[in-house]
Each structure stands twice: as structure tokens, then as C-alpha cells.
Amino acid sequence: MAVKIAVLKETRANEKRVALVPAVADKLSKLGAEIHMQAGAGDAVKLPDSAFKNVKFSADPIELVRDADVVASVQPPDASIVNAMKPGAILISFIYAHKEVELTRLLRDRHITTFAMELVPRITRAQAMDALSSQAALSGYYAALLGATHLARILPMMTTAVGSIRPARTLVMGLGVAGLQALATARRLGAMTEGYDVRPETKEQAESLGAKFVDTGVDARGAGGYARELTPEEKDKIAGVVTKHIQQADIIITTAAIPGRPSPKLISKAQVDGMKAGSVIIDLAAEGGGNCEYTQPGETIQVGQVTIVGPLNVPSMLGEHASELYAKNQLNLIELFVKEGGIRLDWTDEVIAKTALTHDGKIVNEAAQKIIGA
Numbered sequence: 001m002a003v004k005i006a007v008l009k010e011t012r013a014n015e016k017r018v019a020l021v022p023a024v025a026d027k028l029s030k031l032g033a034e035i036h037m038q039a040g041a042g043d044a045v046k047l048p049d050s051a052f053k054n055v056k057f058s059a060d061p062i063e064l065v066r067d068a069d070v071v072a073s074v075q076p077p078d079a080s081i082v083n084a085m086k087p088g089a090i091l092i093s094f095i096y097a098h099k100e101v102e103l104t105r106l107l108r109d110r111h112i113t114t115f116a117m118e119l120v121p122r123i124t125r126a127q128a129m130d131a132l133s134s135q136a137a138l139s140g141y142y143a144a145l146l147g148a149t150h151l152a153r154i155l156p157m158m159t160t161a162v163g164s165i166r167p168a169r170t171l172v173m174g175l176g177v178a179g180l181q182a183l184a185t186a187r188r189l190g191a192m193t194e195g196y197d198v199r200p201e202t203k204e205q206a207e208s209l210g211a212k213f214v215d216t217g218v219d220a221r222g223a224g225g226y227a228r229e230l231t232p233e234e235k236d237k238i239a240g241v242v243t244k245h246i247q248q249a250d251i252i253i254t255t256a257a258i259p260g261r262p263s264p265k266l267i268s269k270a271q272v273d274g275m276k277a278g279s280v281i282i283d284l285a286a287e288g289g290g291n292c293e294y295t296q297p298g299e300t301i302q303v304g305q306v307t308i309v310g311p312l313n314v315p316s317m318l319g320e321h322a323s324e325l326y327a328k329n330q331l332n333l334i335e336l337f338v339k340e341g342g343i344r345l346d347w348t349d350e351v352i353a354k355t356a357l358t359h360d361g362k363i364v365n366e367a368a369q370k371i372i373g374a
């Protein structure tokens with residue numbers, strides 16, 4: 001029997017993305033899989049059911065997943081879906097076990113093999129499966145646009161009959177995937193760009209995008225290519241250098257994150273109070289509490305003459321491309337285990353082993369085990 005893949009319609013608030021797009025459905029069919037989808041799953045990104053060929057639609061998600069071998073979604077599914085899945089079936093979705101403790105226990109107890117998209121290892125071979133990167137790149141791009149539209153100024157230099165307008169200054173704090181994309185986009189819009197990070201290797205990356213690197217002299221490289229938390233002394237040292245740049249900026253885009261920790265605070269209330277009138281902060285770390293002490297996740301607020309935007313689920317705002325990239329990330333992962341018309345999980349494959357959250361009645365990810373127990 002062909003492998004049955006079922007794709008859910010997202011139900012969480014503000015989630016427009018869908019885990020399958022027509023081009024990927026065709027590729028999955030070529031793998032010999034039978035594709036089923038919840039009716040209307042692509043509606044929010046203007047992908048009507050009629051756009052999908054070789055896909056069977058069903059209105060009832062419970063019926064959809066009951067005999068599915070693989071269930072795919074963007075956000076973690078409801079408990080009712082997990083309860084309806086057959087033991088041994090595979091779920092592929094973002095999970096974030098530390099925020100979904102009950103669901104993770106249920107996935108374990110229902111003997112579901114869960115591949116959590118946020119756990120895909122950041123190694124070269126897995127780049128095509130790395131949904132954190134694909135979605136972060138889109139967020140970084142959109143942050144620059146949000147900055148531009150919240151500013152009552154233009155970004156490029158402009159020479160007019162009544163004089164010249166100086167380019168806007170954009171400072172990007174945190175130069176991972178999103179931050180570098182934000183720098184590139186702000187520069188394309190004509191802004192003068194500056195970037196700052198605690199990983200020194202980002203200097204060259206920022207400069208290659210035409211930005212100036214704000215060098216604080218702090219090296220906080222942590223494990224696995226990520227940053228570590230800063231000591232109070234390091235924070236003071238950074239503030240001594242960065243405050244001037246914060247206060248000269250028209251747009252600040254913050255993207256800093258430390259895996260498994262709340263967002264580090266990079267901009268204090270006092271620093272905001274000294275910012276230029278009319279300037280804007282786009283805090284892409286709002287989901288984790290924000291990089292600015294004033295940020296209110298999901299809100300746009302005014303603090304004096306400064307606008308602070310704390311957008312949530314930015315990739316969903318670009319749902320069409322976010323879905324396309326996410327679906328391709330999932331396809332590349334599925335291709336690792338749907339082979340010759342059947343499912344073959346190779347646990348010696350680093351990508352399979354590290355992306356797994358639950359398998360065979362156990363939580364198999366070490367970090368999740370620490371929080372939830374095995």
C-alpha cells in the first residue's frame with residue numbers, strides 16, 4: 001500500500017501558512033505517496049483546493065489523519081488530532097516542546113514518531129530542510145519593510161529641487177539569518193546600514209552586505225554556532241559602544257536569540273528614552289519576550305516619540321512564500337524516509353536522529369527530556 005501523507009489546515013490564530021503547495025504535492029506523488037489534504041487548507045494563502053493535482057480532499061481532520069502514515073502541519077496539531085492518529089504514524093511540524101509539554105507527552109504516549117522542524121540540525125547537509133532558516137530569512141526581509149512603513153521619512157538619499165534628503169540610518173542588532181536579510185533589504189531600500197552581534201564572524205558577513213559593523217570587542221560565541229548569554233560586565237561594555245548607534249538610528253531591527261532562553265534585552269528603557277524623535281524599533285524577538293525592554297509582543301506602541309513594533313508570527317504575514325519554502329523543507333525531510341513506496345527510518349542518519357522529538361513511546365530529544373522527562 002502507498003504511504004499516505006495527510007496535510008492539515010492550520011487552526012491557530014494568525015496562522016496563514018500551509019504545509020503543502022502544489023509543486024511539492026507533485027513531487028510527493030512522484031515518491032509514490034498518496035496525498036490527502038484537509039479541504040480549504042491553502043485558502044489563507046490563496047491556494048484553492050483546485051490548485052492541487054493528485055490530492056484527495058477531506059473536510060474532517062479526524063477522518064483525514066486516522067489511517068495516515070505521515071501527518072504534516074506548520075503549527076503543532078490539536079490533541080484531538082494526535083489522539084486520532086494511528087500508533088507508529090509520523091508527525092512533521094514545528095512543536096517547541098518546552099511550550100507544548102502536554103502535547104509532547106501525548107505524542108510520546110500515543111507512540112507517534114514526531115519530527116519537530118525546529119530541531120533540524122544546522123549542518124550543511126540539512127540546509128534544505130532547515131525551516132528555521134527559511135522562515136527567518138523572510139522575517140528579516142519583512143522587518144525592513146515594517147521599519148520603512150512605520151517611519152515618516154524615506155530610506156534612500158534623494159536630491160530634489162528644494163534640497164537633498166539624507167538616507168535613513170538602519171541598525172540591525174543580532175546578525176543571524178533574519179538579521180543579515182534585514183541588513184540586505186534595508187540597504188536595497190537605500191538606507192545606510194549598521195549591524196551588531198556578539199559573534200565576531202558576523203563582522204565579515206555584515207560588511208559583505210555593505211553594512212558597517214559596530215565592533216563592541218565582546219566575543220560571546222557559544223555552542224553550535226549560537227551565542228551564549230552575556231555577563232553583566234560584557235553587557236556594560238556593549239552598552240558603552242552601542243548606545244550612540246541606537247540613538248542615531250532611524251530604524252532599529254532586533255533579532256537576537258539564545259536557544260531555549262528568553263530573548264536577551266539589547267535595548268534598555270533608558271536607551272529608548274534617548275532615541276531620535278520619529279524613530280522606529282522592529283523587535284523580531286517579540287515571540288520570546290522581545291529584545292527591547294519596552295516591547296509588548298503582538299503590539300505596536302508609542303514610547304514618547306519612538307514607535308516600537310513587536311510583531312508575532314512574521315512568516316505568516318508572507319504566507320505564500322513562507323508556505324512554499326516550508327513545504328520544500330518538509331519535502332526534503334520526507335525524502336529521507338519515504339523510499340521505494342514505503343517508510344524506512346534510518347536512525348544512524350544524524351538528521352533523522354536529531355530532528356526526532358518522540359519515537360516508540362519515548363521522548364528522544366535530550367533537551368525535551370530534561371524538561372518533560374523521558
Ligand code: NAD
Nearest residue numbers: 122123124133174175176177197198225227255256257264
Ligand atoms: P538566532 O535566531 O539563534 O539568533 C539571532 C542572532 O542573535 C545570532 O546571530 C546571535 O549571535 C545573536 N545574538 C544573541 N545574543 C545577542 C546579543 N546579546 N547581542 C547581539 N546579538 C546577539 O540565530 P540564527 O539565525 O538561527 O543562526 C544562528 C547560527 O546558526 C548562525 O551562526 C548561523 O550562521 C548558523 N546557521 C547555520 C546553518 C547551517 O549551517 N545549516 C543554518 C542556519 C544557521
